[in-house]
Amino acid sequence: MSKNGVNVGQVADFPVGKCRLVKVGDVEIGIVRLANGEVHAIRNRCPHKGAPVCKGIVGGTWPPSQVGSLDFVRDGEVLICPWHGYEYDIKTGVELYQDSPTRLRKYQTTIESGSVFVTI
Amino acid sequence: MDTQAELTEKRPAKAALRIIDCDVHPTVRGGVASIYPYMPEAWSRRFARKNTTMASIALTTKYQHPNGSAIREDTRNAQGEVGGSDPHQIIAEHIGPNNIEAVLLNCLQSGAFCSALATVDESIVLASSFNDYFLNEWLSIDRRFRYAMAVPSLDPAAAADEIRRVGRHPQIAAISVAPINVLMGNRYWWPIYAAAQEHDLPIVVHPTGTDSIYQGTPMSAGGIPDSYIERYVTLCQGAESNVNSLVISGTFEKFPKLKVLFAEFGFTWMLPLVWRMDRTWRQLRHETPWVKRSPVDYVHDHIRFTTQPLDEPHDPEDLDRLIQLMGTDHLCFSTDYPHWDNDMPDLSLRTLSPADRKKVFFENALQTLRLN
Numbered sequence: 001m002s003k004n005g006v007n008v009g010q011v012a013d014f015p016v017g018k019c020r021l022v023k024v025g026d027v028e029i030g031i032v033r034l035a036n037g038e039v040h041a042i043r044n045r046c047p048h049k050g051a052p053v054c055k056g057i058v059g060g061t062w063p064p065s066q067v068g069s070l071d072f073v074r075d076g077e078v079l080i081c082p083w084h085g086y087e088y089d090i091k092t093g094v095e096l097y098q099d100s101p102t103r104l105r106k107y108q109t110t111i112e113s114g115s116v117f118v119t120i
Numbered sequence: 121m122d123t124q125a126e127l128t129e130k131r132p133a134k135a136a137l138r139i140i141d142c143d144v145h146p147t148v149r150g151g152v153a154s155i156y157p158y159m160p161e162a163w164s165r166r167f168a169r170k171n172t173t174m175a176s177i178a179l180t181t182k183y184q185h186p187n188g189s190a191i192r193e194d195t196r197n198a199q200g201e202v203g204g205s206d207p208h209q210i211i212a213e214h215i216g217p218n219n220i221e222a223v224l225l226n227c228l229q230s231g232a233f234c235s236a237l238a239t240v241d242e243s244i245v246l247a248s249s250f251n252d253y254f255l256n257e258w259l260s261i262d263r264r265f266r267y268a269m270a271v272p273s274l275d276p277a278a279a280a281d282e283i284r285r286v287g288r289h290p291q292i293a294a295i296s297v298a299p300i301n302v303l304m305g306n307r308y309w310w311p312i313y314a315a316a317q318e319h320d321l322p323i324v325v326h327p328t329g330t331d332s333i334y335q336g337t338p339m340s341a342g343g344i345p346d347s348y349i350e351r352y353v354t355l356c357q358g359a360e361s362n363v364n365s366l367v368i369s370g371t372f373e374k375f376p377k378l379k380v381l382f383a384e385f386g387f388t389w390m391l392p393l394v395w396r397m398d399r400t401w402r403q404l405r406h407e408t409p410w411v412k413r414s415p416v417d418y419v420h421d422h423i424r425f426t427t428q429p430l431d432e433p434h435d436p437e438d439l440d441r442l443i444q445l446m447g448t449d450h451l452c453f454s455t456d457y458p459h460w461d462n463d464m465p466d467l468s469l470r471t472l473s474p475a476d477r478k479k480v481f482f483e484n485a486l487q488t489l490r491l492n
Binding site (some may be wrong): 061062063064065066068069070086098101 | 370413
């Protein structure tokens with residue numbers, strides 16, 4: 001434990017595009033490194049029905065579009081719950097494209113000397 | 121517990137209710153020959169040679185009404201003609217006594233031809249002929265007659281042509297699209313929706329009598345019903361599929377002014393359906409990303425249901441509880457006159473508040489139909 005939180009591993013331990021689970025105390029947390037280098041920490045519990053959300057797909061999604069056409073956006077920045085498919089913006093933790101979105105519990109991360117620290 | 125009739129006596133209406141009846145069924149008196157003057161001679165000769173009739177809608181024995189006819193015997197006029205065939209009788213017996221300001225005439229004979237009984241070409245000619253018959257022989261009699269024009273469901277391009285031919289008539293208030301086994305969200309229907317939107321006319325869908333009998337009509341889910349009762353009870357299944365299809369296919373994104381009125385499918389099934397649609401959309405939204413809002417919102421903004429046939433829970437207040445859950449925005453009163461299962465205004469929905477009755481019996485229809 002440093003002033004920056006708990007050291008959960010080297011940056012290189014967290015491959016881009018994967019959500020790797022770590023434990024901080026009793027709390028299970030998914031660590032995701034994005035292509036732009038940001039590292040995000042997300043509690044492994046979907047606010048919808050308690051699923052282990054961090055075991056879901058990390059990918060992109062198809063935003064609202066015209067009838068019959070598909071766009072694809074946010075590649076690598078969306079976490080999709082493995083149970084009921086709720087889609088979350090990894091950067092903000094907010095459920096995508098909903099008027100009353102649910103929100104993931106996120107924790108602050110810092111990178112120091114090549115290590116990832118999580119503050120809970 | 122009180123029946124609706126007992127409730128009516130206990131709770132007399134405090135103020136006159138303004139009423140629009142969104143489902144009344146006219147019958148062409150004299151059979152198909154009556155519409156011969158409204159079609160080219162080559163076609164009338166063809167129908168005459170074939171002995172085309174429309175005395176019945178060709179119901180199979182197992183789906184014939186157990187009491188002989190779905191049309192009330194007591195609606196015959198003084199000459200003994202079948203109920204719904206005499207416009208003056210409808211005025212004298214139904215519109216006048218019930219103080220109805222407008223009735224939507226929806227002819228099921230043309231619906232049956234357009235869904236299944238005729239060839240595609242025949243149905244195009246018949247739809248036009250039925251329309252001209254009603255425009256000429258009924259609508260001029262009384263402004264309270266409003267008409268759901270027929271279109272050939274089997275040829276949407278021809279249907280759109282027909283809408284553009286007569287759709288501006290001031291007493292045409294809707295387009296009656298006979299259901300077939302193509303769900304309503306399918307782009308097959310787009311020409312009709314485009315023309316409907318152009319003319320500010322809602323689509324009305326209603327069972328035609330051919331349902332679950334002929335290939336090409338909407339079939340009951342799970343198997344073939346074995347009796348009139350079984351078929352009757354399952355007719356709403358097609359409406360459920362169509363509400364779902366319209367919303368999830370993005371129809372209302374493509375046609376943002378389109379309105380659809382589901383007539384005679386009831387409505388008590390609507391709430392669990394939209395709950396299921398909403399839940400599943402939220403979870404798998406990206407499969408159909410053109411559905412940009414909750415399905416609940418699309419249904420609220422674009423789809424209406426006529427009230428008849430009202431379900432009758434043992435405690436009538438239960439129906440009120442359900443309506444409070446779903447809200448009264450979706451409902452448009454209808455009688456289904458002159459059919460056996462009609463709901464008359466005085467004896468319908470007496471548990472609703474006066475403000476809700478006003479919406480259901482009048483205001484919602486005013487906002488749904490094109491009533492010039």
